[in-house]
Each structure stands twice: as C-alpha cells, then as structure tokens.
Amino acid sequence: MAGRGTRVRPHSHTTPKPLLPVAGTMIIERIVETFARTLDRTIEEIVFILGPDFGQEIKDTLTEMSNRHNAKATFGVQETALGTAHAVACAGDALSGEVIIVFADTIFDTNGTVSVEGADSVIWLKEVEDPSRFGVAVEKGDQITDFVEKPSEPISNLAIIGVYYFKEGEELNKEIQYLLDNKITGHGDEYQLTDALDRLLKSGKIFKKATVDEWLDCGTLPAWLDTTGEILQKENPRFEKYPDTTIHPPVFFGEGVEVSGSEIGPNVSVEAGTVIKNSTVKNSIIQKNSRIENSRLNNSTIGNHAEAVNAEGEIHIGDHSVVKQA
Secondary structure (H helix, E strand, O other), X not given: OOOOOHHHOOHHHOOOHHHOEEOOEEHHHHHXXXXXXXXXXXXXXXXXEEOOOOOHHHHHHHHHHHHHOOOEEXXXXXXXXXXXXXHHHOOHHHOOOOEEEEOOOEEEEOOOOEOOOOOOEEEEEEEOOOHHHOEEEEEEOOXXXXXXXXXXXXXXXXXXXXXXXXXXXXXXXXXXXHHHHOOOOOHHHOOOHHHHHHHHHHOOOOEEEEEOOEEEEOOOHHHHHHHHHHHHHHHOOOOOOOOOOEEOOOEEEOOOOEEEOOEEOOOEEEOOOOEEEOOEEEOEEEOOOOEEEOOEEEOOEEOOXXXXXXXXXXXXXXXXXXXXXX
C-alpha cells in the first residue's frame, strides 16, 4: 500500500487509499475481515508496505486495526516505486513461513472457506467477461499451469485479483531477489510479481486457485462510490430516524451523526460526527466530523472536517476544505 492513490484525490492527499472508509470500515480492514472469516488459518502478523512519507498517525491507525484482529503490526517502506515484486521484497525477514500477499485497493469476498492444504501457492481468481484487461491464470484440472498478462486470445477468463498465498515465503523471496539481482523487469520496466510466480511455477511448485464471488474496485472516485453503494445494498445497515428527515435506504450513519430537515439516500455513507442540515444527499460519501448545510449533493465525496454550504450537484473536497456557494 505504498502508492499515492492519485486517482482518488483529493482524499489521498491526507489518507492512503486503503484507509479510506467503505460504509464505516476502512478498505484494508474489510480485507483483513474477509481473511479472518474465510481462511483456514489464523492471522498472526500483518506487514504493511508503506511509502516513505507515510507518518506515525497512519502507523498508529494500522496498529490499532491489527490489535483489533489479535495480530502484530509490522511496517516496511518502499522508498521508490519499482514494481510489485519490489514492493513485496520490502517486507524483508517477514517473508518466511506461510504468507499471504494482498494489494490493498480492492474489496473481495467469497462464500465458505478457502483451504490452502496441499498447495505451495494459492492464487485468488475471479471470472471476468473481458480477460484482455487483466493478468489471467491458466488451469488444468485443479492446478494452475501458466500466467498470462492481458491475453490477446481467450486463453482463460480467470483474472488474478492480487491476492496470493505461499507456503514458504522464503522461496518467493529467493525468486524475487533473483529478479532484482539480475535486473529482470517486465511491464512498465518494473519488477513484477508475476515473473517471480512464473519462476516458482516452472520450478515445479504446485499452484491452486481460490475463486471469489465479489471483486470490487476502489481505485477511482467513481469506483469508490460504486463499491460503497454495492456494499450498502449487501449489508443494508440499520439506521436511526431523524427529525423532519426522509431516508431512502440503503444508508450508513456512523456514531454521533446529526441529521435534520433533510433527504438522505439511497447509497449514502455518512461517517461519525458529521452534521447534515436542510440538505439532499444521494449516492455520496461524507467522512468524519463534516458539516453539510443547505446543499443538494449527488455522486459526491466529502473529506473529514470539511464543510459544504449551499453546494449543488457533484463535488469532491478533501479534509478540512470549505465550499460555500452564494
């Protein structure tokens, strides 16, 4: 999670993309919760690969989240963005024993549990209509036999979603180090994790698949809004009734939210401590401790401690911002 999340600005100026909320829960925490619910293993340690300018407040937030899941928090730093394999290498000594690697900008879910028994590696996959947009896995029987990046021919419709299990993290680390030592780069002239996977596969390691039912992107502002709407529809959270206010579910209200004289929903997530007065809000995300007054918002994203007064239509403002229209 070392990237700067440029496609979700202005919010990623102050918050790494994986820490953005989706209906009251950070993206990264939803990922951890999915593993806790579906994996036949206990998570003991979470290693976060951060960018060089991520401060202590972010580390504290991630440590608190890890503690909630009875896991130790460890931090690595990717000083320069040199690719996915290079990012994984920044985990250092933590790449030992059983490891799971996740690229933390998508939310995924699956029914039942995932077993990693009898495999050197398990790759999480999702059936897609247009595999030419993704890296895909080719399978024979119950084993993966090849990886193809954005295939021009319909060789497989199983997209790699960026979630991987390895029985021996040291073996993966060795192959990544081989790429780094020999300056073997792939797409974008960067060190690619798929090249390390390919080397493991060719060495005879047994790769199996785990399929997911949901794979939701949070990488852009529209995708973050769409994913929030889908999660709200799935979870359909309960909500309080507010005076002189009409609510069209699904909506999420965090603790201490105050709403009066307004019309809220559908597909609206309002984080803790926010105040909404005399406004209409649809298909929007409003973060913590903000104030919306006399506004008509749709498809909007509002940061923490922000204020929108007499605002109309679609707006996207970051933390501590103020929009007051005449």
